[in-house]
Amino acid sequence: MTELPSIRVGPSRSPASGPQEDKLPSSEPSVSDPAEVEATHGPSVFRVENLFFYYGDHLALRDITLDIRPREITSLIGPSGCGKTTFIRCLNRLNDLIPGTRLEGRVEFDGESLYGPDVRAIELRRRIGMVFQKPNPFPKSIYENVALAPRMNRMKGNLDDVVEESLVRAALWDEVKDKLRASAFSLSGGQQQRLCIARAIAVRPEVILMDEPCSALDPVATFRIEELMEDLKNDYTIVIVTHNMQQAARVSDRTAFFTVDTSQGGRTGVMVEIGATSKIFTAPSDQRTEDYITGRFG
Amino acid sequence: MRRRRRFLDLTFWGLALLAFVCIALPSLSIVGSVIHQAVPVLGWSLFTQRTNALGIENAILGSLLLLVGVLVVAGTIGVAGGVYLAEFAPARLQRFLRFFSDVLAGMPSIVVGYIGYVTLVVAFHWGFSLLAAVVALSVLVLPYIVKTTEVSFRQVPTTLREAAAGLGLPRSKTVWRILLPPAASGVISGLIVALAISTGELAPLLFTAGFSDQNPTLQLLHHQVPYLTSVTFTDLALPGARAHATAAAAAAVSLAIVVILIAAGRLMTVRARRATRGMAL
Numbered sequence: 001m002t003e004l005p006s007i008r009v010g011p012s013r014s015p016a017s018g019p020q021e022d023k024l025p026s027s028e029p030s031v032s033d034p035a036e037v038e039a040t041h042g043p044s045v046f047r048v049e050n051l052f053f054y055y056g057d058h059l060a061l062r063d064i065t066l067d068i069r070p071r072e073i074t075s076l077i078g079p080s081g082c083g084k085t086t087f088i089r090c091l092n093r094l095n096d097l098i099p100g101t102r103l104e105g106r107v108e109f110d111g112e113s114l115y116g117p118d119v120r121a122i123e124l125r126r127r128i129g130m131v132f133q134k135p136n137p138f139p140k141s142i143y144e145n146v147a148l149a150p151r152m153n154r155m156k157g158n159l160d161d162v163v164e165e166s167l168v169r170a171a172l173w174d175e176v177k178d179k180l181r182a183s184a185f186s187l188s189g190g191q192q193q194r195l196c197i198a199r200a201i202a203v204r205p206e207v208i209l210m211d212e213p214c215s216a217l218d219p220v221a222t223f224r225i226e227e228l229m230e231d232l233k234n235d236y237t238i239v240i241v242t243h244n245m246q247q248a249a250r251v252s253d254r255t256a257f258f259t260v261d262t263s264q265g266g267r268t269g270v271m272v273e274i275g276a277t278s279k280i281f282t283a284p285s286d287q288r289t290e291d292y293i294t295g296r297f298g
Numbered sequence: 299m300r301r302r303r304r305f306l307d308l309t310f311w312g313l314a315l316l317a318f319v320c321i322a323l324p325s326l327s328i329v330g331s332v333i334h335q336a337v338p339v340l341g342w343s344l345f346t347q348r349t350n351a352l353g354i355e356n357a358i359l360g361s362l363l364l365l366v367g368v369l370v371v372a373g374t375i376g377v378a379g380g381v382y383l384a385e386f387a388p389a390r391l392q393r394f395l396r397f398f399s400d401v402l403a404g405m406p407s408i409v410v411g412y413i414g415y416v417t418l419v420v421a422f423h424w425g426f427s428l429l430a431a432v433v434a435l436s437v438l439v440l441p442y443i444v445k446t447t448e449v450s451f452r453q454v455p456t457t458l459r460e461a462a463a464g465l466g467l468p469r470s471k472t473v474w475r476i477l478l479p480p481a482a483s484g485v486i487s488g489l490i491v492a493l494a495i496s497t498g499e500l501a502p503l504l505f506t507a508g509f510s511d512q513n514p515t516l517q518l519l520h521h522q523v524p525y526l527t528s529v530t531f532t533d534l535a536l537p538g539a540r541a542h543a544t545a546a547a548a549a550a551v552s553l554a555i556v557v558i559l560i561a562a563g564r565l566m567t568v569r570a571r572r573a574t575r576g577m578a579l
């Protein structure tokens with residue numbers, strides 16, 4: 001198994017001293033030098049160090065170390081059951097809802113521990129939006145789906161404006177502006193998913209986590225959501241889980257490849273490598289990555 | 299082959315029809331005979347005279363008052379308990395509460411009445427009273443409300459909870475604003491059935507409500523409460539056609555209350571369902 005170096009910020013290292021990410025020799029793990037990252041991207045939004053995740057006794061993720069950079073799209077790819085969903089839900093503490101789960105290691109969000117003793121998960125989740133695999137609008141009107149959370153969180157500003165702005169941003173406004181009071185279920189699947197995106201951005205998060213947002217959608221709807229992500233990237237940090245390798249290649253700046261490791265008994269998710277999307281897809285440093293992206297795996 | 303299928307089809311429909319008749323016929327015949335027996339006393343005076351003057355006004359008012367009491371006491375505690383079980387309680391506490399609730403559900407109503415008498419009426423010095431009666435009835439229907447509420451909330455898909463959590467909504471608001479609307483129709487049905495059961499109960503009230511020829515008041519303690527099932531029970535034991543007719547009339551009014559409750563419940567659940575139509579449950 002390839003040893004992944006954990007990310008440590010060396011304050012004394014200058015950006016120039018780190019190797020350029022895309023020119024790394026392919027035998028080297030492709031985690032880039034953090035100081036260099038910091039200089040070009042600002043501090044990481046998420047910094048995950050040695051994360052282990054358990055469902056009861058079942059170790060689902062082992063020793064994950066990676067960072068998520070601001071205003072980039074990071075895609076997580078890997079075979080089914082390798083823990084992508086589990087991982088992305090560690091980033092907004094959504095696994096807290098599942099009884100019997102346990103997390104070890106460190107997850108930092110915006111420089112602070114996400115799982116610290118006095119962190120309030122609820123307030124955190126307002127800063128970290130999530131879009132799920134299956135569109136899951138509330139059984140309420142289109143308007144209410146978007147307005148509900150801003151109203152409850154007592155956000156400043158005119159609610160109608162927030163709703164319009166979010167729907168415009170999610171590229172849904174033109175299709176629904178004349179029927180805002182209609183049930184969210186009267187929309188098509190793709191429209192519902194964009195409504196869920198609007199709902200997520202209405203609370204003005206800093207990050208949007210997307211777990212296979214297009215898996216239930218046709219190519220046209222998928223294309224619209226990809227366009228949308230490209231646009232959202234200017235203001236938000238996006239993490240997307242996808243099974244669609246072309247999608248990862250198309251939209252993301254960085255790609256992390258996860259896989260299932262059975263070498264220590266049990267099926268455990270591990271991260272094989274993370275790097276610039278172009279590099280992962282053209283010159284991966286690990287054989288397993290290459291096998292997967294060339295379709296020689298599962 | 300086709301003929302065989304047709305035959306099976308017909309047999310199935312025949313059996314379904316038979317089952318329907320088996321259920322509908324007894325209910326209809328009961329309703330019919332109750333109304334038929336009540337005919338001699340059916341009239342305006344039934345509703346304007348009290349039981350000392352061959353009417354049942356006080357018993358109707360008392361029964362309605364008891365229903366309101368049960369709705370307030372058992373309704374709030376039961377719904378809150380069901381929501382707590384489904385959404386908040388840790389697994390161990392859930393098991394304990396569920397066991398407790400099952401024990402309560404299995405308790406014969408006469409036992410509930412007797413315990414109510416020994417504790418509330420005698421030990422607490424409440425006397426035969428509205429409060430004692432409401433508490434006894436509430437204990438009887440509480441497990442039912444808890445269960446239906448819990449089940450209704452559990453049926454709401456987890457994806458809604460996750461969506462709400464992902465937006466940073468607090469649990470309490472999630473329950474109230476997101477989960478309650480889709481759960482509402484089930485909760486309402488549970489409440490309605492609980493009220494219907496209360497309407498027909500006699501045993502727990504015999505020991506706790508007492509009876510009175512006066513119209514009931516809002517006095518919680520030390521004032522006995524008249525109610526319909528008591529009229530049916532006592533007047534049937536009295537000699538004379540008129541008393542028997544009054545007993546039947548009280549039963550008919552009880553039935554009418556139940557029918558109205560069910561109709562009102564239907565109306566409300568239909569409205570609640572309309573709000574969540576199209577949701578994959």
Ligand SMILES: Nc1ncnc2c1ncn2[C@@H]1O[C@H](COP(=O)(O)OP(=O)(O)OP(=O)(O)O)[C@@H](O)[C@H]1O
Nearest residue numbers: 055060079080081082083084085086087098267269
């Ligand atoms: N709620 C849960 N309870 C117990 N085990 C779970 C739970 N959710 C996931 N797992 C297990 O954790 C492992 C990782 O699952 P996860 O859903 O994270 O995979 P995934 O990479 O998202 O797969 P897919 O691509 O199919 O969505 C699997 O072995 C799965 O069985």
Ligand SMILES: [Mg+2]
Nearest residue numbers: 084085086211
């Ligand atoms: Mg998944």
